[in-house]
Amino acid sequence: MKKQRIAIDMDDVLADANGRFREYAINHLSVDLSASLDTPNLSWEHAFPEHQPLIRTWIRNEGFFAGMQVLPDAQEVVERLTHRYEVFIVSAAMEFPLSMKEKLEWMNQHFPFIDWRFIVFCGHKYMIKADYLIDDHEKNLKYFEGHPLLFSASHNLDLQGYTRVNNWREVEAMLL
């Protein structure tokens, strides 16, 4: 039987992007943005409008993506998923051209069992054909034609209407 296909987002699903913003905010602004980042349904882009121009520069900083932590249990669960499913990593990296090289290196470093042929950098995701999409953004899940799985992140905690997975252990329980 043909394996089912799972498409998995990177930022705030495999990689702790929000944590990286917090870290940069403490180091570069000397402010603790935790409260803002934990405001439900506010993305980092909108959570602190007064800092937005500066934050947009961080994303373009060398090392910003390279230094992200892996979210808990992601490595173990994704590796186990690859045995039963065809796993593609699908990241909207195209918006930040400099991030692409770092994101690919990050994948090679932390998820070396994912071959480069299964990594996709894109803008829109609705043209990806898969059975599942694990993503933290409604804009990606909304037009997905398979089963969308909303991966919890501070900015989507109030979002309704999607099957939610709060962490990788819940993905494991659902799919393995």
Added chain:
Amino acid sequence: MKKQRIAIDMDDVLADANGRFREYAINHLSVDLSASLDTPNLSWEHAFPEHQPLIRTWIRNEGFFAGMQVLPDAQEVVERLTHRYEVFIVSAAMEFPLSMKEKLEWMNQHFPFIDWRFIVFCGHKYMIKADYLIDDHEKNLKYFEGHPLLFSASHNLDLQGYTRVNNWREVEAMLL
């Protein structure tokens, strides 16, 4: 009515990759590889095995992708296609991480009417959902579930079994 979707490859479809190899061969090896590159069904990877290790280094050279010429009529026809179809550019850039930034800049320079959201860098292409795929490689066309269109390049001239388009004027005649 929903627009039909066309996925378009970059190397040897929009960009004259074979021409770039010829140019590098003349400049760096002082040899004219035209004959080898024009051998039907031989890709540049296999056409001149004795130079292959060196050629693999060219691809990793800064500027290799940036300096590619646009294939004749590609700009005009692709722009016209965007009015009638949803056009995605789908390039297997992931194999050469350094190429990604240059490929994106190349697209912005020569095809500025293609928004970054419609550019995809990947390895495999079979998970792209589209009505048409214009590509020069059988490995990409073979598992594509829409209408595959084989774009002629020296390395695929003997390939049978696909609807062939020899140049962008033929794409225009077929799709516009």
